[in-house]
Amino acid sequence: MSDHPAMRRAADAAIAYRRDIASAQTTPVADYAAMLTAFAGPVPESGGDPDAIIAELIDKATPGIRASTGPRFFGWVIGNSHPTGVAADWLTSAWGQNGGNLIAAPAASAVEKVAADWLLDLLHLPAASSVGFVTGATVANFVCLAAARSEMLARAGWDVEADGMFGAPPVEVVIGADAHATVYSGLKYLGLGAKRVKIVESNASGRMIAGDFERVLKACTGPVIAIAQAGQINTGACDRFAEIAPIAKQAGAWLHVDGAFGLWAQASPEKAHLTAGVEAADSWATDGHKWLQTPYDCGFAIVRDAEAHRRAMAISASYLPPAEGAERDPSAYVPELSRRARGFATWAMIRQLGREGIAHMVECHSEIARHMGERLADEAGIELVAPVELNQFMVRFGNSDDLTLATVRQVQDDAVAFIGSAQWRGQWVMRVSVTSIATTMAEADVTVDAVIDAWRRVRG
């Protein structure tokens, strides 16, 4: 029997990569064009030796691998792909389980059920909620909104799964002005229309203004889906759920929360005040691959009304053995039938960190973000754009788009740390995301020194 040298090579290379990551440069990496040149070529006419193929893959890809699992990576909102989650993910691939069916994959289905219960417990959400294991918050938002659409139309006497959207009672969608772009994707996929929304004004941190939420909801006439947010991508701000959830309930609206990273504040006794009242919503989208540190891809679509969730997503066919009795059918909560068994890595990461470890990480990251923001704002010409509430924050340099973008470029070129840019209220900012378990206060200080140094050179 083969001992699979290709698998051994891949494991050795992966272990070596993660061993050396702390000292790896954050940028520059070979760019997309260079990578295309490295990989391009005609379709191979014949197969090859597995070990040689993997050696070639490592050789070609390595220059273009961004060190996003390193300790000084603050771009986008990217978790660490924790080694324990990665190891579980290797096994997921090696076992080759199809996560969609509990007869085909009993272990995968059971671990998903247990991980789902653990998630609800950690996030303090209603224990009877259903959880779909999806690729990320984008699809989680879509799935939750599909359940919302199903239920709100059912209440209006319309079976959207059977009869579609043509002729359906119009569903109104109410959404905060600083919602994430991917929520609009969900609305697009569902025929609810990305432009057919009623916008609620937000404050300087991107949080919906409760009074305006109430005003907009009162002006709605048909079935309403209201979309709130735990963790604005630029500011980390969470809507005030204790204020808005009762307003949504009073209006008979379905309240959905996009909590891609911010919902994890619920797991920390110190930070849970930021999401107080969120458990009163009807559905929640969050990610594993951000603050839970699972490898990509991993997200969770959580719905209070499990029946509405199943109505929107369940798949049945004569050749698929159905779940019986109290069994949980893993494909009933996600858009795909065949899929990756994401429960293994989720279970492994919760097992790795535990309730205390997750809370500690959320608190540390928030403290690191606050410290970085304060230190940067102490430097002449650097301005904190909004108060640091959680793990995401923005700074601006010399109150100028050009100087801000030049500083971001300089930081990236210096390659001590990676931080990206974004636009906020029409102005360019440097956006810092503290989401990786590899990041420590010491690494944050090295990063702040590098940013200040870059700014001083840009400023001249």
Ligand SMILES: Cc1ncc(COP(=O)(O)O)c(C=O)c1O
């Ligand atoms: C608030 C928010 N919602 C949704 C998403 C989309 O998540 P994903 O990229 O995991 O699909 C993100 C990604 O950063 C986010 O920050």
